Amino acid sequence: MSTCKKLLTELSSYLDNELDSDLRVEIETHMRRCPDCHIIIDSTRKTVQIYRGCDAYEVPTSLHERIEQAVKMHIEKSTGKC
Amino acid sequence: MAAPDIAPPNPLFKSLDLDLVHRAKEGDVASFSELVSRHERKIFRLTQHITGNREDAEDALQEAFLKAYTKLDQFQEGSQFYTWLVRIAVNESLMKLRKRRNTPFTISLDEPLESDDGLIPREIGQWEDNPESKFAQQELREILDQQLKSMPEAFRTVLVLRDLEQISTEETARLLEISVPAVKSRLLRARLHLREKLNKYFERGKSA
Numbered sequence: 001m002s003t004c005k006k007l008l009t010e011l012s013s014y015l016d017n018e019l020d021s022d023l024r025v026e027i028e029t030h031m032r033r034c035p036d037c038h039i040i041i042d043s044t045r046k047t048v049q050i051y052r053g054c055d056a057y058e059v060p061t062s063l064h065e066r067i068e069q070a071v072k073m074h075i076e077k078s079t080g081k082c
Numbered sequence: 083m084a085a086p087d088i089a090p091p092n093p094l095f096k097s098l099d100l101d102l103v104h105r106a107k108e109g110d111v112a113s114f115s116e117l118v119s120r121h122e123r124k125i126f127r128l129t130q131h132i133t134g135n136r137e138d139a140e141d142a143l144q145e146a147f148l149k150a151y152t153k154l155d156q157f158q159e160g161s162q163f164y165t166w167l168v169r170i171a172v173n174e175s176l177m178k179l180r181k182r183r184n185t186p187f188t189i190s191l192d193e194p195l196e197s198d199d200g201l202i203p204r205e206i207g208q209w210e211d212n213p214e215s216k217f218a219q220q221e222l223r224e225i226l227d228q229q230l231k232s233m234p235e236a237f238r239t240v241l242v243l244r245d246l247e248q249i250s251t252e253e254t255a256r257l258l259e260i261s262v263p264a265v266k267s268r269l270l271r272a273r274l275h276l277r278e279k280l281n282k283y284f285e286r287g288k289s290a
Binding site for chain 2: 012015035036040043049050051052059068071074
């Protein structure tokens with residue numbers, strides 16, 4: 001397997017710090033010599049950072065009320081109230 | 083090079099959650115409402131990202147909280163309420179996906195995706211140093227929403243669990259009923275897919 005292909009296969013594990021040290025060193029050595037692999041690693045790391053930084057979503061008041069209503073109806077049903 | 087940072091869970095936040103759960107179990111509905119208010123925004127993001135569909139995401143959110151309420155007795159107070167809620171919301175979202183299984187452009191969650199297809203990057207260009215600062219949060223969210231919709235469901239679901247919710251590989255495998263190598267393989271493909279799609283927005287010198 002070429003080192004570029006190997007790097008691609010191990011890319012996620014590299015970013016997640018899950019590689020053993022020998023493989024990590026091998027990948028970092030290759031990355032310094034291969035501009036394309038350096039770009040792929042850098043842009044994939046930034047992709048993960050951007051995605052992890054994605055804000056939580058605003059819940060519309062109507063949806064929040066729908067949830068509360070569903071819970072209330074469940075309680076009424078289970079306690080026999082109309 | 084360091085991996086992306088992961089913020090540790092706030093112990094005070096967890097402790098308040100458990101207090102609210104405890105009171106909700108004793109019949110205090112207001113405490114459960116407080117739990118809804120505390121978590122609905124993040125759970126809505128999860129249901130939206132997994133289903134890729136606003137209507138399904140709203141239904142999955144509602145059903146997740148209702149199920150959490152009805153199953154509250156089964157919640158072990160030694161665990162984290164939010165993680166338990168995520169599991170329920172993931173299952174509700176997956177049920178929505180399964181109902182839509184016959185719609186076009188979907189890939190079965192059980193389908194093997196271990197070939198090399200789609201692994202080879204096509205877009206290779208240096209990205210900006212701080213790409214996230216290029217867009218306002220709202221714009222960034224719209225870009226991510228749009229690009230996630232174009233991602234096969236099997237990839238998207240793993241990406242949400244691993245990168246957004248930061249659930250372990252093993253737990254993700256259990257939740258999705260797939261193997262650990264399958265989780266790793268799909269996560270790699272999901273990240274590369276998203277990278278490819280985001281390239282036009284963040285490549286240095288490009289204005290999308």
